[in-house]
Amino acid sequence: MHQVGSMRHPAIEGAAITGRCIVPIVFVHGVNNRDGEAYRENEVARNGFLREIVAPTLGIASDKPKIFSPYWGAYGVQFAWNMATLPNPEDAFQSFGKDPEAEARGRVAVLLAESHTSGSIVADAQKDFPAAVDLLYAAAMSSAKSEAEAREMARSYILTAAYADDNPQPAWLASATENNFIDQLGYYSVERNTQSFGGIPIGDSLKEGLSRILNGVPDAATAVAGRLLRRNLNTTITQFAGDAFVYLARRGTQAAPGAIVTTVLDALHAARDTAADEKLVVIAHSFGGPIMYDILTHFEPTLAVDCLITVGSQVGLFEEMKLYLASKNDQPPNPPSDRLARPPALKRWINVFDSNDVLSYRIETIFKNVTDYHYNTGFSSLSAHGGYFTRPSFYRRLAARLSQG
């Protein structure tokens, strides 16, 4: 197991990236994803950061990668009584509101509740500048309206995070105010090659994020965030178990795969068809990991995958329970000293887990030739499970690991 450190993304250090080619990225989501404003906004922000931060380390120009995000949530569990069996059923579908800004504020309120912010970005930055930058961009990311906006934010984040790492206590921070913090952050961290007779490019998005932080602190400190977290606790466990049971019961067979497997397989085939040299990168979050493992060991074991990145996933746990179609009770012969081989057509497998994430598990203890990395989302309990992709620093550290080959 390795600790995910603060390795610098090669793009930050100006390292030359050669041999760029078309390598599609497939993102397989986990449980508890249902189509809606939040799902789409998460996808927009995630794609922007994958393109700008992760893709270059895979040798892909940021405007080139095709990102496939098969949505299988439609085939997940349905609750006939709308989770009426929960002890507090009124919490099941509580929401901040229907409009996108309310959704964004809701996500930021949860972020804040877990971030130990003081409510003052300047005070937070004076205490831990890189963490404040990460929180600010996470809050801004929560409402990225287009992939172009998310990508611009990601490019800005790369520069700003590097600046914060290199200058943990810049002189200007001592006299900064809440109103001019972002202006100064942009001014000192962004390199310019043209003069524009206007402000910093993503200043408005960051100020919107800051506004959510400042306005969200009362929510985070009071019952609202508590209700959101409790809702997560109740509904996430219930929906996780529900989606997993539905998958296990209806995943089908190699000859007749079920709807979830078919949805993911179709995306994998479409991605492979666009690859210049049949290279394929798959990122699987949460239960997306077990689905991918089933595909690579049973449904299509010949599907060549260049790199599989499982994040907050339960692949190892399900093998421990021998729940895969390819699982054999007598393999390996002597666990725990013996371990299983990596799926035959999978060239590289990275697994990221957070020890705070109660739904994430290691794989090095179960499989050979795989690598576990620990990433601290900064969240606790169930918030950590969904927290990886909301933290800009996650993409940066993932990119650093990938660049190590």
Next chain:
Amino acid sequence: VTLLLDNAFAGQPGTHLLAIGVGSYRHLLGGGGPLADRPLGLTQLDSPPVSLQAVLNWFLAPAIMPGSVGFVNSSTPLSSVEALVSSAGPFSVDTPTGPATLDAANLAQIQDSFEAWLGRLKSHPDNIGVFYYCGHGFMVSDHYLLAEDFGHSSTRPWAHAFDISTTMRAVEREVAGSVFYFIDACRKIAREVAETLGANPNALMVIDFKKNLIRKSSTAIFATGEGDLAFAPQGAQVSHFTAALLCAISGFCGIKAAGTTTWNVDGESIAIAIRQLLEFNATCTPGRTPVPRQVSEQSIHGISVPFLKLALAPKVKVSIDLSPQRRRALYELYIQALDGKRWAQTLLDKIFRIEVTRGFYEVGAHDPAGVLPAVIHEEEELVPPIYTLRIESPP
């Protein structure tokens, strides 16, 4: 000093220039004074003083050295030039009476200079006014331009700027002649300003709705469209818009006055030329940092009034390329006037660029070795300011 030239003759129409360049902002990021509480992400600019100097030099050149390229209008000669600058470094400008330094472009000084300029402009019904500004700007419902002391007040954070949109409407009711505005500033929507109430910058003059519109013509050309940024190359260089403006009015636009040898340059001619030059310049900087896309916008009202009256026909920037590029060095690219005069670029792997007088030409490419087929475009009309052609060499 603010008044660099004062040649007005009583009873004679003339052209009156007010030019402002603001590059140094005391209270914005990187400035010398206390940082504004809400600096809107705005930084110091190197370009506006340089751009202002280029504009002043262009206007004053014929007055300093007759025959130089610059402002020429026999009907409304240059009568006054007033200018303000805020610059981090020393700034002086050559005038007919020698070098002059300028007063600071703070809001109080801009207000005073505007009122003086307006007074001169109203002195004759055929006068022409020119208002040039280069510096920071932003938009909400109107377009606001920033003085050097912008950000001085934390309780009225947007004070020390002025509303040019309303000012233009007010001037239309005061001036019987014509006014040309060249506004080289951003027009990005400032959300921070939009989310406050009661602090929007004022106009330099109130609109008196009891008065009718009396102007002959009004031309406003903005460096960029609503919601967009205006740019300059990094370092102390003339901005993209001002460079295009000066090029346009230095003999790259104009319409021949029927039955005369005079070429009139009116607001529409200038506007069209600036748009095309901005686009052309953005594609003509190989090997350098890409020039950000910037499309000018214009608002033109009233009759056509010549800003310039030129004795020479306007020129055209010609750019001839050949595709596929691997064959470019195998050809001679040429342009030939109807009187037989010919210009050519032979066996070079680069775009052929030249400036010629407007008119009809034969444009083509031929292989001196006689192997590759010739391509000829006869009677091509070259209209200012730009002619670009990519010749396709047949397979």
